[in-house]
Amino acid sequence: MSADEFQEIWKAYDAKLERSLQLNLQLLKEVQSQKARSVLRSFIASRVIGIVIGILYLLLLGVGFWYVRTQPVMAISFVVFIACTAIAIGEYIREVSVIQGISYGDNIVDTQRKLAGIQSSIVGMLRLSWAQLPFWATFFVSNELLRKGGRGFLMVEIPIVLVLTIAAVILYKNITIKNAQKKKWVNALIKGSGIKSVSRAMDFMKEIEDFKKDG
């Protein structure tokens, strides 16, 4: 069977469709007039909701910071939480602007890479959330607790913070899209976060890169 025969079969398929495919023009007008929710629009909606929730959380953290501003350990923890939340909100805003700039009329590889890239960007959020890990063990450490807890408290607190810091550094360094394709535990961690679309997007990113390679 020659390769051109496939095109012949496809032409026969064309002829069949020409004969038997009926287009309902009335419904077609309805599709035009109704504002169908596109996949992109639902994605933008989810990001806008994320931005609103993020801003509310940021305000809450701001109030928290105001109350603990004279207590150094707590204040530093709150500053880290505020910074991470602000970065996440900024990333969401960037994604919305990128997605609004995506045109389906552009070439397929570039468009799909942008879309998959945005979906994978949640990996960056995951890194950011792990980076805050040690501060979850410090945000409640008030001046009074330090004074009253004394050496006993520090002997428990410092090793916990150290372990969490080491874990945070390891996780932050390793949780990347590249590593997800190389290291099983990173892949499991990302997929285990329950975000199926992310793992699909990651697989697709790899497919796009392979597809783009010559030969």
Add this chain to the structure above:
Amino acid sequence: MEQADFLQLIQDNKGILFKISNSYCRNRDDREDLMQEMIYQLWKSGETFDVNYKFSTWMYRIALNVAISFYRQQRRSGLHIAFGGDLHLMELEDRSDGRGGIEEKIDLLQQFIRDLAELDKALMILYLEEKTYREIAEILGITETNVATKLSRIKGRLKQQFIKSNEFL
């Protein structure tokens, strides 16, 4: 673009849109949803159509980009317009032309295309639509050499599958 022109455009290209949706979706509801999304995006993008571009290049880009995105979202993102009753945007009457074996070959070819990876599927559809390597490269955003290499591999696999299936037929 005027509505009448747009309707004519869709009417003229209904076969292409059907083939793309059929290649990316197995069941009828999914196909219907994808058709709606492709038509909606074509209508929406009509204003941005650059007359310097070849029309078919633009249309294939939009239809295939929508199909791949739709396929990857695993559909049902709330975009379905229910028309009520048993109405469908496109109806395919079951008219077998009885030309010995061609129906089977069409089914086999469709099955093969459905099993390809998303981007390979787009590449194969464009090849079957008799686009030149240059046009395919332009639509997909890869080099002509890459188009040739990938097509040669896919066609090789397709031939093997056809040979295998003929052994069983």
